[in-house]
Amino acid sequence: MSYERESGGEMEGEELAFCNASGRLLVKSLDKERSFAEAVDDFRRLEEEFVVRGCDSDFHVLETRRRIAELILTLAQSKRPPLEVCREAWEDIVRLGFSGREREYTMTWFFADCCRYDENPEEGLAVLLPLVAELERGLEEARATQSDTDFYEYHLEPLLKQRDELLAQQRGEQIPGKRTRRIDEARDSDPDEDGTP
Amino acid sequence: MVAMRVPRVRTFLSFGLLGCASLALLPLGCGAKITYPEASEGPRVPDATAERLRECVDAFVGDLPRVQFTFDVVLTVDEDGHVEGVKSKGVPHEELAICMRIALRNMTVPEQLLRLSKVRVSASPAPANGQAAAERALVGNPGLLVAVAITLADLIIEAGPVVIVIAASVELGKSDIAKRYRQKEDDPCQEPLNDCLDSARQSKQGSYWRHSICVACHARCKRNGEWPDKIMMSKWETCK
Numbered sequence: 001m002s003y004e005r006e007s008g009g010e011m012e013g014e015e016l017a018f019c020n021a022s023g024r025l026l027v028k029s030l031d032k033e034r035s036f037a038e039a040v041d042d043f044r045r046l047e048e049e050f051v052v053r054g055c056d057s058d059f060h061v062l063e064t065r066r067r068i069a070e071l072i073l074t075l076a077q078s079k080r081p082p083l084e085v086c087r088e089a090w091e092d093i094v095r096l097g098f099s100g101r102e103r104e105y106t107m108t109w110f111f112a113d114c115c116r117y118d119e120n121p122e123e124g125l126a127v128l129l130p131l132v133a134e135l136e137r138g139l140e141e142a143r144a145t146q147s148d149t150d151f152y153e154y155h156l157e158p159l160l161k162q163r164d165e166l167l168a169q170q171r172g173e174q175i176p177g178k179r180t181r182r183i184d185e186a187r188d189s190d191p192d193e194d195g196t197p
Numbered sequence: 198m199v200a201m202r203v204p205r206v207r208t209f210l211s212f213g214l215l216g217c218a219s220l221a222l223l224p225l226g227c228g229a230k231i232t233y234p235e236a237s238e239g240p241r242v243p244d245a246t247a248e249r250l251r252e253c254v255d256a257f258v259g260d261l262p263r264v265q266f267t268f269d270v271v272l273t274v275d276e277d278g279h280v281e282g283v284k285s286k287g288v289p290h291e292e293l294a295i296c297m298r299i300a301l302r303n304m305t306v307p308e309q310l311l312r313l314s315k316v317r318v319s320a321s322p323a324p325a326n327g328q329a330a331a332e333r334a335l336v337g338n339p340g341l342l343v344a345v346a347i348t349l350a351d352l353i354i355e356a357g358p359v360v361i362v363i364a365a366s367v368e369l370g371k372s373d374i375a376k377r378y379r380q381k382e383d384d385p386c387q388e389p390l391n392d393c394l395d396s397a398r399q400s401k402q403g404s405y406w407r408h409s410i411c412v413a414c415h416a417r418c419k420r421n422g423e424w425p426d427k428i429m430m431s432k433w434e435t436c437k
Contacts, residue, residue, distance in 0.1 A: 022409075
């Protein structure tokens with residue numbers, strides 16, 4: 001089931017208040033001095049405030065919780081807590097369900113990137129490959145019927161790139177320009193202190 | 198900041214105590230096993246982390262050049278208990294050192310240690326009446342809160358002839374390491390997000406309820422590494 005609506009209209013009232021508050025909180029949370037745990041606490045407080053404000057149905061409450069869960073996974077991908085923490089954020093989204101296909105493609109990429117960073121390609125590929133297959137099938141069908149292919153191409157691009165990186169990682173190859181926890185670990189340590197007899 | 202350095206004497210003490218070590222926690226069939234010196238006191242490395250350290254030793258034991266060594270490690274932990282930095286020395290094998298640092302980086306700091314961080318201690322590293330900083334913390338020293346440094350019980354991993362003593366300490370509180378860890382390369386999506394939130398686009402509906410175009414542009418930026426000109430929603434929407 002998709003909860004998609006027409007984009008581009010003007011928001012107002014409590015919906016605008018939520019988007020303003022959550023957007024500002026995202027910026028604040030991305031600050032390097034703000035820890036992931038602090039950011040999650042902030043977002044949970046915002047969630048509790050807005051599941052009351054402007055929500056007059058279960059659907060509104062669910063969608064508010066989904067938006068918060070999506071922002072927390074976005075932060076996990078940026079702030080790189082341990083993979084277990086990122087996985088919890090992902091499982092929270094899965095539990096709440098996706099509002100639409102676009103949401104699933106986007107959030108799956110974020111979790112797969114957590115897996116790539118922690119060099120766990122199998123787990124990332126397990127969530128990514130079914131979506132790639134689905135989009136590739138849709139693309140083939142759209143081409144066969146001479147329909148618009150934009151939707152499939154647009155969403156395939158980042159997922160294919162992520163898939164190729166995870167496959168390369170699975171083969172034990174380094175991915176140029178991509179950080180991993182191991183690289184960051186090695187960089188954070190004083191090079192003079194380890195590897196010496 | 199308390200400059201915590203694990204005294205060398207711990208190493209000798211640990212090897213001495215090893216002779217009477219009797220508590221084999223994980224005598225698995227895959228070689229390495231974990232023990233603690235019988236007389237060890239204080240908090241220990243959590244079992245899950247100890248197991249991951251053991252796996253590291255198992256993976257590289259065949260490459261190690263000498264029989265006994267001590268892995269001195271100082272963990273820097275933030276106020277929420279997350280390990281933010283791992284400084285280590287003494288492992289004569291780079292891959293093993295990395296493996297062990299990753300295991301320690303993922304450690305969940307025991308709650309008993311987090312509780313200690315709430316106690317004020319002196320910033321001075323000098324012992325007072327023979328007490329270490331952590332011991333003073335336990336009796337409520339009213340000095341300035343800078344950090345708390347706590348020595349964990351030595352963890353000994355034996356794998357055939359190889360014996361590794363892991364002498365770990367935890368520093369609680371903000372530190373240079375923690376700050377450095379946070380100072381990763383600039384995020385190309387952060388400033389454009391801020392600009393978007395300041396613009397008229399912020400009030401534009403995204404494709405879902407309580408979903409804004411600015412946040413959707415940010416998500417696309419994270420995936421593509423640069424702020425997009427436009428994004429696909431129910432129709433193309435501009436991000437700039």
